[in-house]
Amino acid sequence: MSTLLIADGQVLLPEMEVVEADVLVDADEGTILAVGSDLATADETLDASGGLVMPGLVNAHCHVAMTLLRGYADDKELDAWLQEDIWPAEAELTSEDVHVGAELGLLEMIKSGTTAFADMYFEVPEIVDAVDDAGLRARVGHGVVTVVKDDEGARADVDESLSVAREYDGAADGRIRTAYMPHSLTTVGEEYLRESVAEAREDGIPIHFHANETTDEVDPIVDERGERPLEYADELGLLTSSDFVAHGVHVDETEIDLLASRGTGVVHCPASNMKLASGMAPVQRLLDAGVTVGIGTDGAASNNDLDMFDELRDAAMLGKLAADDASAVSAETVVELATKGSADALGFESGVVEPGANADLAVLDLDAPHLTPPHDLVSHLAYAARGSDVRHTVCDGQVLMRDREVLTMDESAVLERARQYAADLAERAA
Numbered sequence: 001m002s003t004l005l006i007a008d009g010q011v012l013l014p015e016m017e018v019v020e021a022d023v024l025v026d027a028d029e030g031t032i033l034a035v036g037s038d039l040a041t042a043d044e045t046l047d048a049s050g051g052l053v054m055p056g057l058v059n060a061h062c063h064v065a066m067t068l069l070r071g072y073a074d075d076k077e078l079d080a081w082l083q084e085d086i087w088p089a090e091a092e093l094t095s096e097d098v099h100v101g102a103e104l105g106l107l108e109m110i111k112s113g114t115t116a117f118a119d120m121y122f123e124v125p126e127i128v129d130a131v132d133d134a135g136l137r138a139r140v141g142h143g144v145v146t147v148v149k150d151d152e153g154a155r156a157d158v159d160e161s162l163s164v165a166r167e168y169d170g171a172a173d174g175r176i177r178t179a180y181m182p183h184s185l186t187t188v189g190e191e192y193l194r195e196s197v198a199e200a201r202e203d204g205i206p207i208h209f210h211a212n213e214t215t216d217e218v219d220p221i222v223d224e225r226g227e228r229p230l231e232y233a234d235e236l237g238l239l240t241s242s243d244f245v246a247h248g249v250h251v252d253e254t255e256i257d258l259l260a261s262r263g264t265g266v267v268h269c270p271a272s273n274m275k276l277a278s279g280m281a282p283v284q285r286l287l288d289a290g291v292t293v294g295i296g297t298d299g300a301a302s303n304n305d306l307d308m309f310d311e312l313r314d315a316a317m318l319g320k321l322a323a324d325d326a327s328a329v330s331a332e333t334v335v336e337l338a339t340k341g342s343a344d345a346l347g348f349e350s351g352v353v354e355p356g357a358n359a360d361l362a363v364l365d366l367d368a369p370h371l372t373p374p375h376d377l378v379s380h381l382a383y384a385a386r387g388s389d390v391r392h393t394v395c396d397g398q399v400l401m402r403d404r405e406v407l408t409m410d411e412s413a414v415l416e417r418a419r420q421y422a423a424d425l426a427e428r429a430a
């Protein structure tokens with residue numbers, strides 16, 4: 001067994017308590033062996049002195065290759081943004097573009113302490129390949145949109161999503177898991193949803209989709225069906241405890257109870273919801289009802305970065321506004337949502353620093369003006385820390401970034417390729 005010791009730091013425990021301790025990792029199994037003092041010596045050591053060892057952040061909803069479209073189209077609401085700018089640009093995407101964009105996003109994640117994410121996009125084999133090389137953990141899937149396709153095209157899209165989910169589950173030494181990913185209840189036709197959900201269920205494949213993001217999406221469903229979107233989703237068999245939905249902004253009490261009783265996770269994407277003026281998710285009400293809530297960035301074109309520390313702060317701030325209550329969505333809550341909450345929604349044994357859990361960890365450097373004085377480190381994580389404070393990143397027991405040097409990627413080459421491919425893409429899409 002080869003071991004890794006993360007030594008001499010403070011450690012954030014699952015109960016949100018901070019203690020001085022070392023963390024011993026089984027680097028072969030990729031799990032945490034022990035948290036404490038006087039632990040065994042290890043094959044490799046990471047110096048965490050002056051730092052906080054915390055669970056790696058889990059970005060529970062992303063479109064990682066959309067980094068190539070960062071800053072490409074801003075300041076529009078969702079429908080106009082997708083239809084006028086994003087979908088025409090995505091029609092020009094090549095598999096190489098997706099690879100290059102994914103690498104850029106993965107680099108950004110490693111540098112800002114994210115160790116796992118969920119991703120819905122096209123050209124999934126390219127994303128799998130990039131994740132495998134970068135060393136992160138992900139639940140990936142091919143996003144299905146049938147509304148603009150003929151029957152043959154729609155079925156091919158559905159089949160691709162199901163076959164990708166079957167083929168790549170367990171890839172990258174088990175760090176890749178998959179899901180069937182219909183884009184949303186309005187962009188995938190009912191007959192395709194009915195057939196494909198049954199197939200996914202037969203094979204035990206989880207399902208992830210965008211839900212209740214805007215009133216423009218909710219109102220037509222209510223008008224045409226006389227029921228709420230998540231009631232419709234439930235009838236289709238889309239809400240089980242292995243499934244998770246993105247956004248859940250415009251949900252009523254019936255839908256919140258449905259999510260809680262089915263055990264379906266909701267991924268809150270506060271920055272994207274604010275930027276596209278989609279609305280404010282009722283995060284405190286979801287939590288009070290017992291819904292599993294995670295946090296995600298959404299894509300870098302609607303955020304516009306993949307720094308989960310921004311998301312923690314946004315989630316806390318927006319949660320208070322939505323509840324009209326400054327005690328709602330507290331610092332402890334958002335830290336838990338972006339770690340264990342997201343990991344639970346995605347079905348990963350990550351998000352906590354405790355023996356047996358995946359060794360997916362970030363070490364934050366506390367020696368910075370904006371993190372001084374250290375009255376309350378959980379408060380700092382929620383309200384003051386930035387991705388650039390991360391000093392080391394570890395996933396599955398492997399060191400991906402040591403002393404701010406990313407070991408699994410050539411940073412300058414990734415940036416150079418991304419600049420070139422993004423410029424070419426924008427030119428083709430113009």
Ligand SMILES: CSC[C@H]1O[C@@H](n2cnc3c(O)ncnc32)[C@H](O)[C@@H]1O
Pocket residue numbers: 063078082086087090120121122142143144145183210213272298299302
């Ligand atoms: C079919 S692959 C995923 C698809 O989703 C698009 N997308 C990005 N952000 C959002 C969002 O906030 N709501 C809905 N759809 C979104 C992305 O551009 C891809 O086309």
Ligand SMILES: [Zn+2]
Pocket residue numbers: 061062063210246298299
């Ligand atoms: Zn999305």
